[in-house]
Amino acid sequence: MALRVKFKIFFSCIFLMFCFIIYRSFTDKFYQFYIVTPRIEQLLIENTNSLNDLKEIIVSKIFPRNFSEYFLTVYESQSVNTLATNNYIASKVESLESIEKKEKNVLSHITFDGVKKQNVSYTILFLISSHTRHANRRNIIRRTWGNPLSWVETNWKVVFLLGYEENIQLMENAKQEATQNEDIVIEDIRENFYDLAKKVIIGLTWAKKYIKFKNILKGDDDTFMNIDNIIKFVTKNHILEGYFGQKMEKQPVERNGRYKVTVEEHKTNYYDPYCSGGGFILTNYSVYKILANIDITNTLRIDDAHVGEVAFKAGIIAKSIEGFFMWNDWCEYKKGIMVSHPSNEECISFLLKRSLIDNGKHQRNAVLESQKFYKAKKLK
Ligand SMILES: *[C@@H]1O[C@H](CO)[C@@H](O)[C@H](O)[C@H]1NC(C)=O
Ligand SMILES: *[C@@H]1O[C@H](CO)[C@@H](O)[C@H](O)[C@H]1NC(C)=O
């Protein structure tokens, strides 16, 4: 009798193992399933740049039943790796209290806010990550592309995001600069390449809390911006959850060197699509959605890739647009230019003059217009 029971248990175990193997082979085969809401699918369609993504995604009817009528099941063909994340999730829904608590925590990193608040809704807010030591770069920006007198458009604002260094004099100078220019937010985040993502998250949270804006352009302090062209673009844009710039696709995660990211920090070998960090635009809807899904205690070292990953998981698709020149090392002027990186003072001044001629704010100048580069010298 006891033997029969043992046999029963034995065969049950064999049967269960068999079921498990069948189950694993099924899930292994279809492990790359993505859940895409119809809205996200529409975004993919709206983004002409994502046509490649679309081609590579097969809307699948393999899955036997609908999870919910609001969800579509999308199957990524095995040969491609466009969507690098294999746990694509719909945007997190959080309670109002938990969002407020999270925001309060993030905002507690701000040690000095020198920005004058005005009761206007800016068409675009420029959030510029700047090293505390780079007062000269900020002054160049204030004199050139950040000077309201340079442009036709007026409904925009530049704010610099500064971090922290253990140098009392330096921090005092930064505060003074902030009071004088009313355009600086100082954070207690160390001035360190690997903490740039935190700097940006705090900046976005600050903007959400204190500023009304339709778009944000996150940039670095060594860029040139053609504000008139940027505003022309954003006012024409109809994508609510926009994320624009120079799109990076299938970027391999570097495991060595300056951009080193360990397997513990990032499992997959590719980043989700993101826009290069020298300058990218987010609409206000995208900012709110990214902030709802971001966690300042768990950031990636690479700030632009981090924003891209969170955006992607929230269903916001990076899109390349013309006019963003992120490796313009020879400082070439191109018509329709919006953002150029890298730029030093001479480069900025050259691109600004050329821009103003094309925008009709400066007189035509044959000599200058025949010049394509500010100098026959590589910037970086
Ligand atoms: C799944 O949902 C979609 C959208 O509501 C519907 O068109 C489709 O017929 C459903 N499929 C099945 C098998 O119920
Ligand atoms: C801000 O401006 C809007 C209209 O432009 C006005 O309705 C509102 O009362 C103003 N708020 C403050 C605090 O002044």
Ligand SMILES: *[C@@H]1O[C@H](CO)[C@@H](O)[C@H](O)[C@H]1NC(C)=O
């Ligand atoms: C977000 O931007 C849209 C225009 O693009 C504007 O109508 C809306 O009021 C903005 N929302 C907030 C909260 O500023």
